[in-house]
Amino acid sequence: MTGPPSHVVVVGASLAGLHAVRGLRRRGFSGRIVLVGAEHYRPYDRPPLSKEFLWGRAEPTPYLIDEQDWDALDVDARLGVTATSVDRHSRRVALGDEDLSYDALVIATGLKARQLPGRTLPGVHTLRGVGDARNIREALDRATRLVVVGAGFIGAEVASAARRLGVHTTILEAAATPLRDAVGPTAGAALARLHARHGVELHCDTAVSEILGGDRVAGLRLADGSQLAADLVVVGIGAIPETDWLAGSGLDLNDGVLCDATLKAADGVWAAGDIARWPNPTFGTTMRLEHWTNAMQQGDHVAANLLDPEHATEFAEVPYFWSEWYGQFIQCVGMPMGEPALVVGDWDAEEFVALYRDGERLVGALTVNRRRDIMRYRRLIGARTAWDAALAAAPR
Numbered sequence: 001m002t003g004p005p006s007h008v009v010v011v012g013a014s015l016a017g018l019h020a021v022r023g024l025r026r027r028g029f030s031g032r033i034v035l036v037g038a039e040h041y042r043p044y045d046r047p048p049l050s051k052e053f054l055w056g057r058a059e060p061t062p063y064l065i066d067e068q069d070w071d072a073l074d075v076d077a078r079l080g081v082t083a084t085s086v087d088r089h090s091r092r093v094a095l096g097d098e099d100l101s102y103d104a105l106v107i108a109t110g111l112k113a114r115q116l117p118g119r120t121l122p123g124v125h126t127l128r129g130v131g132d133a134r135n136i137r138e139a140l141d142r143a144t145r146l147v148v149v150g151a152g153f154i155g156a157e158v159a160s161a162a163r164r165l166g167v168h169t170t171i172l173e174a175a176a177t178p179l180r181d182a183v184g185p186t187a188g189a190a191l192a193r194l195h196a197r198h199g200v201e202l203h204c205d206t207a208v209s210e211i212l213g214g215d216r217v218a219g220l221r222l223a224d225g226s227q228l229a230a231d232l233v234v235v236g237i238g239a240i241p242e243t244d245w246l247a248g249s250g251l252d253l254n255d256g257v258l259c260d261a262t263l264k265a266a267d268g269v270w271a272a273g274d275i276a277r278w279p280n281p282t283f284g285t286t287m288r289l290e291h292w293t294n295a296m297q298q299g300d301h302v303a304a305n306l307l308d309p310e311h312a313t314e315f316a317e318v319p320y321f322w323s324e325w326y327g328q329f330i331q332c333v334g335m336p337m338g339e340p341a342l343v344v345g346d347w348d349a350e351e352f353v354a355l356y357r358d359g360e361r362l363v364g365a366l367t368v369n370r371r372r373d374i375m376r377y378r379r380l381i382g383a384r385t386a387w388d389a390a391l392a393a394a395p396r
Contacts, residue, residue: 005103006031011083012108013037016273016299020106023303033075040080049133050154054161086249104306107271111239123217124233143167143232151178153323155236159200160325170201183336183366190347198326241275256288261314263302272298282316291321318382331374334381336364362390
């Protein structure tokens with residue numbers, strides 16, 4: 001195809017998908033947009049689902065866009081419909097028995113939750129969508145003993161919500177230290193101590209071998225043969241890119257959809273959000289991020305690039321994410337991996353900053369209860385600031 005597209009198909013009614021649509025319309029695109037979403041809802045916000053939604057403070061469905069603005073986008077929305085394949089040569093997406101043609105395709109199908117191996121039972125839940133969150137919230141009202149499998153950010157947020165409701169909570173983590181790959185072992189251990197300070201039992205180096213119960217879950221058998229009683233289990237052991245429908249497309253589907261630095265996956269095909277894996281020039285490495293800000297920014301970036309592919313620009317944003325456990329506000333920017341080179345404050349204090357370096361560059365920051373500081377660190381990382389200069393400019 002030469003020239004700008006006239007018909008764009010966005011698969012994934014997600015945060016990234018919505019911002020791709022918004023980005024197209026904001027830039028004056030007047031052609032046809034079809035938005036395909038497997039759920040029956042217009043795009044909604046996922047972060048509250050593991051936080052205030054579970055303890056009753058959030059709206060039943062946290063929509064990202066109200067009905068008036070949704071209608072103004074003039075989108076052919078196919079909600080409750082699943083894409084089953086794509087033919088890049090004929091430029092068609094299959095929706096069951098129906099085929100949609102496209103000039104440009106945006107893939108924004110996100111992730112699906114990992115499951116525990118073996119059988120499952122009523123009372124065992126994963127958390128990805130609003131239906132999952134509703135089921136867990138209803139179960140928390142009746143639960144007496146919750147076991148969370150996985151001490152990552154989702155598992156920690158679920159545990160925090162459960163403690164607000166007074167539910168006895170235990171977390172099981174297969175690794176020796178939670179969040180080792182996200183923030184490094186020392187910082188991960190420091191964050192993990194928040195659980196004990198709020199009455200949550202955390203067991204590391206602990207694997208689940210079997211779900212116990214008859215009509216519904218009664219507990220878990222652990223790899224060492226011991227048993228742990230539970231009337232509610234939430235599994236938070238990560239997520240898998242939703243790429244099954246792309247099998248046979250010729251796209252590189254090793255851990256998501258591989259793109260170039262402009263987020264282009266193939267001729268006329270782009271990817272955005274949790275599913276996109278791309279070489280980030282800011283860090284000189286290929287990454288796939290499961291962050292809210294990344295999905296929003298990539299959706300808009302793809303919209304700009306597909307409208308003018310000859311002048312497409314690289315996506316070089318600095319990763320940012322946040323989490324809230326037991327009222328403590330945790331924020332990360334850049335690549336806070338390995339051991340921090342500098343810690344400001346005490347690991348067990350109400351607030352601290354951990355800074356990470358790679359050679360002579362500041363590459364990451366982790367803060368607890370330092371909301372006003374984090375974006376300054378993000379700007380310093382994005383500017384590829386040398387370590388000494390970053391320390392001189394950083395808040396302390």
